[in-house]
Amino acid sequence: MNKATAQIPGKLYLAGEYAILTADQPALIMAVDRYITATVSHSNSPDQGTIESDQHVWEYRRKNGLLDFDQLVESDQHFWRYAHAAIALVEQYVKESNKNVTDYHLQITSDLIDVDGQKLGFGSSGAVTLAIILSLLRLYDLDPKSSIILYKLAAIAQTKLNATGSFGDLAASSFGGIVYYKSLNRTWLEEELSKNYSLTDLLNKKWPGLEIESLSEDLPIRLYFGWTGTPASTDHLVGYLKEQLPHNQSDYQNFVTEASRTVQDLYQALALGDSARVIELIDLYDSLLRALAGDYGLDIITPKLDFLIGSAHSLNMGAKSSGAGGGDCGIAIDSIDDPIDKQIHLFNLWLEGNVKPLELHLAPRLYKI
Ligand code: PMV
Ligand code: MG
Numbered sequence: 001m002n003k004a005t006a007q008i009p010g011k012l013y014l015a016g017e018y019a020i021l022t023a024d025q026p027a028l029i030m031a032v033d034r035y036i037t038a039t040v041s042h043s044n045s046p047d048q049g050t051i052e053s054d055q056h057v058w059e060y061r062r063k064n065g066l067l068d069f070d071q072l073v074e075s076d077q078h079f080w081r082y083a084h085a086a087i088a089l090v091e092q093y094v095k096e097s098n099k100n101v102t103d104y105h106l107q108i109t110s111d112l113i114d115v116d117g118q119k120l121g122f123g124s125s126g127a128v129t130l131a132i133i134l135s136l137l138r139l140y141d142l143d144p145k146s147s148i149i150l151y152k153l154a155a156i157a158q159t160k161l162n163a164t165g166s167f168g169d170l171a172a173s174s175f176g177g178i179v180y181y182k183s184l185n186r187t188w189l190e191e192e193l194s195k196n197y198s199l200t201d202l203l204n205k206k207w208p209g210l211e212i213e214s215l216s217e218d219l220p221i222r223l224y225f226g227w228t229g230t231p232a233s234t235d236h237l238v239g240y241l242k243e244q245l246p247h248n249q250s251d252y253q254n255f256v257t258e259a260s261r262t263v264q265d266l267y268q269a270l271a272l273g274d275s276a277r278v279i280e281l282i283d284l285y286d287s288l289l290r291a292l293a294g295d296y297g298l299d300i301i302t303p304k305l306d307f308l309i310g311s312a313h314s315l316n317m318g319a320k321s322s323g324a325g326g327g328d329c330g331i332a333i334d335s336i337d338d339p340i341d342k343q344i345h346l347f348n349l350w351l352e353g354n355v356k357p358l359e360l361h362l363a364p365r366l367y368k369i
């Protein structure tokens with residue numbers, strides 16, 4: 001192919017955040033229709049090409065067959081680490097597929113940010129990893145046409161970076177829609193990667209622990225998204241929680257048990273079309289997060305998020321923070337049977353308290369099945 005594009009949606013947690021960091025726990029995560037887009041075309045200069053994003057540009061050179069990342073003098077290590085890992089992995093895959101690695105111009109654009117350039121907290125590193133991987137695979141005519149293979153490639157790239165999250169963002173962004181997700185066994189993957197492995201074999205294996213299931217897009221609820229205007233650091237909050245776990249395991253264990261049950265029930269209620277129960281369970285998850293925050297002194301529910309949730313409650317909607325909290329977004333949930341004009345009331349309330357309603361919808365599935 002001469003030119004290829006990949007559009008990868010951002011994600012937001014419906015429920016299961018924090019508990020998903022523990023093995024065998026489920027989460028429900030939504031892909032939302034804001035995207036990272038990667039466009040790639042062949043470069044005519046051998047061993048040279050460009051990588052560009054809204055904030056970065058790099059005219060790369062290839063040395064000994066690999067992009068010479070040592071050459072790169074850039075302050076934003078974060079972006080380049082992910083880009084490097086994604087590119088290196090695709091090139092390994094291309095070689096294993098008996099194709100020649102070529103050079104290219106790769107351009108990445110994002111609408112996971114607000115007009116003034118602030119991150120909205122939709123999981124951009126996961127979407128960037130996936131967008132680079134998929135656009136390059138398409139350039140080499142190697143589109144796997146499989147969300148699970150894409151997820152696995154991105155999870156391998158990020159594991160090589162020692163990324164610590166649950167990879168829930170990768171699951172939602174590689175599938176689209178809403179996914180029921182259980183994370184892979186990290187120790188297993190690290191052991192596999194420490195062997196002299198074949199990527200193709202590893203991708204074809206069943207990965208212990210991993211479960212990703214797409215939910216029906218026919219939902220009994222309406223979803224509303226509000227942005228607090230404050231970007232939050234997931235790493236900071238999760239790091240702080242992890243520091244404290246050796247001193248107090250039991251509160252976290254109780255949280256995980258309750259969270260797991262709540263997510264399972266929510267999965268069922270969604271499947272049964274029971275909107276009243278969905279709303280009840282969203283509120284239950286909110287109270288579990290508040291208890292976790294109290295037990296470990298975590299600033300999950302900021303005053304803005306509390307206001308966002310309270311406003312939804314005043315209209316008999318369910319509501320909670322989404323993801324790590326501490327800022328970013330919250331969600332509100334209404335029954336599909338309730339009057340649609342409640343949305344206007346909710347948005348007006350939010351605006352009065354400086355919460356920005358976001359024009360967001362579930363992103364369609366990446367591959368139709
Ligand atoms: O704030 P977000 O949307 O990045 O979600 C973080 C979810 C956590 O469970 C707290 C962390 C993780 O990696 O799953
Ligand atoms: Mg967040």
